[in-house]
Amino acid sequence: MPELPDLEAIRTFFNARIVDIPIKSAQVRIPIVVRASGEEFFQTLAGNAFELLYRRGKFLVFPLASGHALVVNLMLSGRFRYVTPNERMAAKTCYVITLEDGHEVRYIDDRLMGKTYLVRHDEMQQVPQWAELGPDILDPELTREAFLQRIRRYTGQIKNVLLNQSFIAGIGNAYADEVLFAASIHPYRKRTKITPEELSRLYDAIHEVMAWASAIVAERLENELLPRDEIRYFLRVHQRGGQPCPNCGSPITQIGANQRITNFCRHCQR
């Protein structure tokens, strides 16, 4: 599942390539992921142009010169391709946006669980879950003080607190494990049992982990705009159950299954 470093890399990639290029046409091929009719999608996008993309939590926003925006949640398996028309069309290509410069932006989703909304930019609140999102973890206004103040309202296990998108937006299951490892905090500890010093360390760990991961993902991102699972080879504990901890060498613990795996080091994370 794409997380913040992946979305940041996609955002940067597109901002260098598709902004201000007139859109020639737009076609919905598999309607289920698009929350607009094919006609509306075409009418709104054709002749329009993208402005600078931004991200909020797990949403990638493609603003349009007309005042509309495409708001994309990739969910488990959504991905983009940026190709020329002669590239073979993947089976689960849900929509294609053709630019005047000859490139196509294609959205592919093998499990068809992603969602793309077409809304007016001043009506983002219509996008489900948008209004409930807390501040993005990379929002400059989320200072250390603001973070420490805000986290007081949340009393549960610290990993669940990090995953709660109304607390802060942008941390998913994989990076929650990485951030807690970097901060040496056990994922099942209650927030109420964690000292202010540790919470301050957690704030730093969030920024450090996102920065190094984003840099690595951005380097590996090519025209296949999806961070597949193997792109995560650099993670230190997530999906590393049984392997030696990079700090102390003791085996990494794994609890849970599928999308809800939690990995941590019992020795390093207290």
Ligand SMILES: [Zn+2]
């Ligand atoms: Zn360890």
